[in-house]
Amino acid sequence: MPLDHIVSILPELNKAFFETLYMVGISLTVSIIVGLPLGILLFVTDRGLFLEQILVKNVVGFIVNLVRSVPFIILLVALIPFTNWLVGTTIGPTAASVALSVAAIPFFARVVETSIREIDKGVIEAAIAVGATPWMIIREVLLPEARPGIIQGATLTLISLIAYSAMAGIVGGGGVGDLAIRYGYYRYDNTIMFTTIIVLVLLVQVIQLAGDIFSKIVDKR
Amino acid sequence: MIVKGHVEGLGERGDAMIRVENLVKEYKTKKGIIIGVDHVNVTIEKGEVFGIVGYSGAGKSSFIRCLNLLETPSNGEIYIDGVGLTSLSKQELRAARLKIGMIFQHFYLISAKTVAENIAFALKAANHPRKEINDRVHELLEMVGLADKAEVYPAQLSGGQKQRVGIARALANNPSVLLCDEATSALDPSTTKSILKLLKKINKELGITIVLITHEMEVVKEICDRVAVMQDGKFVEEGPVYEVFAHPQEELTKHFISSVLQFDLPAAIVEHCAGTIVKIQFKGAVAGEGVISDMLQQFNVKGNFLHGKIEYIQDIPLGIFIMELQGSSSAVADAISYLEKRTEQVEVIRDAA
Ligand SMILES: Nc1ncnc2c1ncn2[C@@H]1O[C@H](COP(=O)(O)OP(=O)(O)OP(=O)(O)O)[C@@H](O)[C@H]1O
Ligand SMILES: [Mg+2]
Numbered sequence: 139m140p141l142d143h144i145v146s147i148l149p150e151l152n153k154a155f156f157e158t159l160y161m162v163g164i165s166l167t168v169s170i171i172v173g174l175p176l177g178i179l180l181f182v183t184d185r186g187l188f189l190e191q192i193l194v195k196n197v198v199g200f201i202v203n204l205v206r207s208v209p210f211i212i213l214l215v216a217l218i219p220f221t222n223w224l225v226g227t228t229i230g231p232t233a234a235s236v237a238l239s240v241a242a243i244p245f246f247a248r249v250v251e252t253s254i255r256e257i258d259k260g261v262i263e264a265a266i267a268v269g270a271t272p273w274m275i276i277r278e279v280l281l282p283e284a285r286p287g288i289i290q291g292a293t294l295t296l297i298s299l300i301a302y303s304a305m306a307g308i309v310g311g312g313g314v315g316d317l318a319i320r321y322g323y324y325r326y327d328n329t330i331m332f333t334t335i336i337v338l339v340l341l342v343q344v345i346q347l348a349g350d351i352f353s354k355i356v357d358k359r
Numbered sequence: 360m361i362v363k364g365h366v367e368g369l370g371e372r373g374d375a376m377i378r379v380e381n382l383v384k385e386y387k388t389k390k391g392i393i394i395g396v397d398h399v400n401v402t403i404e405k406g407e408v409f410g411i412v413g414y415s416g417a418g419k420s421s422f423i424r425c426l427n428l429l430e431t432p433s434n435g436e437i438y439i440d441g442v443g444l445t446s447l448s449k450q451e452l453r454a455a456r457l458k459i460g461m462i463f464q465h466f467y468l469i470s471a472k473t474v475a476e477n478i479a480f481a482l483k484a485a486n487h488p489r490k491e492i493n494d495r496v497h498e499l500l501e502m503v504g505l506a507d508k509a510e511v512y513p514a515q516l517s518g519g520q521k522q523r524v525g526i527a528r529a530l531a532n533n534p535s536v537l538l539c540d541e542a543t544s545a546l547d548p549s550t551t552k553s554i555l556k557l558l559k560k561i562n563k564e565l566g567i568t569i570v571l572i573t574h575e576m577e578v579v580k581e582i583c584d585r586v587a588v589m590q591d592g593k594f595v596e597e598g599p600v601y602e603v604f605a606h607p608q609e610e611l612t613k614h615f616i617s618s619v620l621q622f623d624l625p626a627a628i629v630e631h632c633a634g635t636i637v638k639i640q641f642k643g644a645v646a647g648e649g650v651i652s653d654m655l656q657q658f659n660v661k662g663n664f665l666h667g668k669i670e671y672i673q674d675i676p677l678g679i680f681i682m683e684l685q686g687s688s689s690a691v692a693d694a695i696s697y698l699e700k701r702t703e704q705v706e707v708i709r710d711a712a
Contacts, residue, residue, distance in 0.1 A: 270481075
């Protein structure tokens with residue numbers, strides 16, 4: 139009976155679900171803490187802007203592109219020594235969070251940069267004309283004006299992280315993806331397979347909905 | 360006590376608020392160098408409203424944006440209240456900008472901040488204590504007539520209201536200069552009037568020097584003391600507004616003025632007239648009517664009014680009449696030379712048929 143089967147797997151599914159949330163939560167937090175400043179840096183150091191530093195812009199831009207051009211599965215493997223050094227293990231959700239964070243940082247940085255780029259240059263100029271400092275412009279013009287876009291971008295990052303976190307299952311990262319591989323791939327257990335799919339679909343839908351609502355609330359345009 | 364020449368920038372030209380020396384602005388683009396401003400020299404006095412007109416691409420925005428260094432001049436120097444801007448450090452420039460307000464055609468308010476927060480932003484730039492900011496914001500909102508809109512977001516305001524917020528923001532730190540780049544171009548005529556009235560009030564009550572860009576001569580007529588006509592990055596004509604309206608020198612200036620002082624006579628009427636058609640321009644309308652009746656009495660000509668208009672420029676009337684003069688050719692010639700003596704300008708539009 140599929141239902142009995144699902145019930146019997148529930149504790150494991152529950153554990154896997156929270157592992158996924160844990161990995162994704164850590165990675166999102168890290169990517170926001172690091173990616174947000176990087177995204178701002180990419181913007182304000184660009185040509186013609188108030189902290190123009192072409193060298194900085196090019197170097198940061200290059201690194202961001204470099205990381206983004208490595209397929210996640212390769213990044214996952216390539217980062218094993220670094221992961222081991224950083225968290226002392228290469229398996230489990232904490233270890234998977236390292237690779238996930240590294241992948242998400244440049245992604246989120248670009249998302250932030252793009253959102254800020256959509257602000258009318260005139261608004262920034264008006265702030266300069268008023269005598270505002272660069273820090274004031276970043277904090278009180280760029281961030282508030284880009285907030286709806288940044289929230290949408292964080293939602294997007296979060297959803298990508300869920301997809302990537304499933305891949306982390308391949309290297310024993312834990313989480314819903316790991317569960318699906320262990321039961322669905324190695325044991326041909328379709329019930330578990332579809333259950334994990336449903337769980338993931340629901341999770342993504344809820345996140346997207348929450349992101350949309352939140353971004354709409356802060357959008358005053 | 361009078362101290363002479365001790366303070367740089369005061370001294371001989373003591374009342375100059377803005378002095379532009381040999382300003383050049385070039386843009387380096389992929390297609391080569393584009394000249395925005397081409398060797399402009401101008402002095403704008405304290406308390407003056409200085410207008411700049413010109414067609415699109417003439418360099419008006421380039422010029423005004425150099426005045427607060429939003430655009431870095433390629434050459435030349437800008438003195439605001441005696442301080443040369445181009446040699447200032449970043450921090451000194453920020454301090455100087457506190458005293459140079461600017462408003463824009465598209466307002467450029469921070470959409471994620473309320474009206475009050477937008478104005479408070481300017482005050483924070485000047486490091487005002489938080490406590491004082493609130494009071495000052497309300498004072499400013501009161502001044503621009505938006506006291507009830509403090510907690511509203513810009514998206515909920517009309518264009519005219521947004522510009523009022525822009526003005527409040529620009530005035531927050533008690534600037535000595537207000538730069539207006541097409542501040543009324545996005546507004547309808549009646550809103551334009553009300554914004555111009557507000558600018559006039561600011562100029563009169565606060566003594567703020569205003570530099571105003573527009574492509575509408577109406578705006579110049581309404582509030583400017585002096586006007587410059589710009590073309591290809593140069594000031595091709597400059598002078599007191601009344602003088603420029605009464606005696607435009609350049610073709611371009613005449614063209615701009617015709618948008619305000621223009622009246623075309625219907626061709627049918629011109630054909631119908633047998634006499635000489637003249638256009639007479641008076642400083643002051645009442646005086647003008649007197650001159651015409653004197654002329655009609657002294658010379659043996661018949662006058663026939665075809666068109667007339669009195670334009671008030673800075674509250675001084677400028678009268679323009681078009682009339683047909685009939686009589687012997689010598690009488691008409693005498694009448695015209697009499698008019699030339701007593702009026703601003705007489706122009707023969709068409710000789711007697
Ligand atoms: N950032 C820029 N880069 C290159 N060229 C520019 C730049 N800004 C202005 N220009 C050029 O300089 C010239 C003057 O432009 P400017 O914007 O000052 O004209 P304007 O008189 O304000 O016109 P408008 O009435 O359309 O606003 C134009 O030829 C324009 O193309
Ligand atoms: Mg312009």
